[in-house]
Amino acid sequence: FKNNFIHSKNLNSKKNFLYRFNHKMTVTVNRKGSKSMSKKRIKSICIYCGSRLGVSIEYAHSAKILGETIARNNLKLVYGGGNIGLMGVLAESCRKNNGRILGVMPHILTKKEQGKENISNYIITEDMHERKKVMYMNSDMIIALPGGIGTLEELFEMITWKQLGLHDKPIYLLNILGYWDNFIHSFNQIIKDGFLEKEATNYFKICESVDAIFLDLKKEGLIESYE
Numbered sequence: 001f002k003n004n005f006i007h008s009k010n011l012n013s014k015k016n017f018l019y020r021f022n023h024k025m026t027v028t029v030n031r032k033g034s035k036s037m038s039k040k041r042i043k044s045i046c047i048y049c050g051s052r053l054g055v056s057i058e059y060a061h062s063a064k065i066l067g068e069t070i071a072r073n074n075l076k077l078v079y080g081g082g083n084i085g086l087m088g089v090l091a092e093s094c095r096k097n098n099g100r101i102l103g104v105m106p107h108i109l110t111k112k113e114q115g116k117e118n119i120s121n122y123i124i125t126e127d128m129h130e131r132k133k134v135m136y137m138n139s140d141m142i143i144a145l146p147g148g149i150g151t152l153e154e155l156f157e158m159i160t161w162k163q164l165g166l167h168d169k170p171i172y173l174l175n176i177l178g179y180w181d182n183f184i185h186s187f188n189q190i191i192k193d194g195f196l197e198k199e200a201t202n203y204f205k206i207c208e209s210v211d212a213i214f215l216d217l218k219k220e221g222l223i224e225s226y227e
């Protein structure tokens with residue numbers, strides 16, 4: 001792969017990926033949330049996951065399978081651009097299987113998160129906000145793996161934007177070892193307590209394995225086939 005290093009300070013050279021960054025977001029769903037997901041075929045997947053490995057090897061194992069699966073199915077991986085924790089495992093597995101990858105790293109974290117420069121496209125952004133927006137604007141759907149506060153923040157933003165009707169991108173939680181169970185419990189409690197509409201349960205799907213996510217994407221007609 002030819003590396004594309006695009007420093008976002010250099011606004012004129014952002015044509016490859018950052019051009020979408022400045023596009024106005026359009027309202028695509030009504031505020032009640034949509035029951036069926038958009039039928040637009042998925043080409044790129046934004047993954048949020050931990051910059052740490054977590055205590056169980058199962059987390060890294062699933063990240064590895066997800067990286068392979070994205071590559072094998074000729075989809076593009078969009079992620080935070082780091083080479084540590086689950087992020088690193090995911091990207092390395094996708095790279096080893098000749099997958100296309102867009103890594104988006106804010107310049108303040110290039111050392112801490114070991115910016116993974118040996119991927120097809122690596123972008124350095126001005127700040128965290130720009131990072132998230134570039135990831136969002138360049139992906140068709142979102143998967144959240146286990147992770148820490150950063151993962152939660154990214155996931156919550158996507159769910160919030162969906163609630164506001166700013167997008168209708170499918171969101172999946174990869175519930176490895178029941179990692180998201182407590183979150184789902186809290187989410188349901190928020191609905192019960194009247195701070196969130198019932199339809200909010202349609203904002204994301206919960207799958208127990210990578211295989212389950214891809215089978216569901218196929219069932220929904222969001223990918224043609226899956227191997």
Ligand code: AMP
Nearest residue numbers: 049050051052080128147148149150151
């Ligand atoms: P964590 O889940 O805390 O291990 O972090 C996962 C990823 O989220 C890391 O790449 C963090 O740098 C990133 N992250 C944390 N906070 C933010 C933020 N406010 N905006 C963008 N990325 C973030």
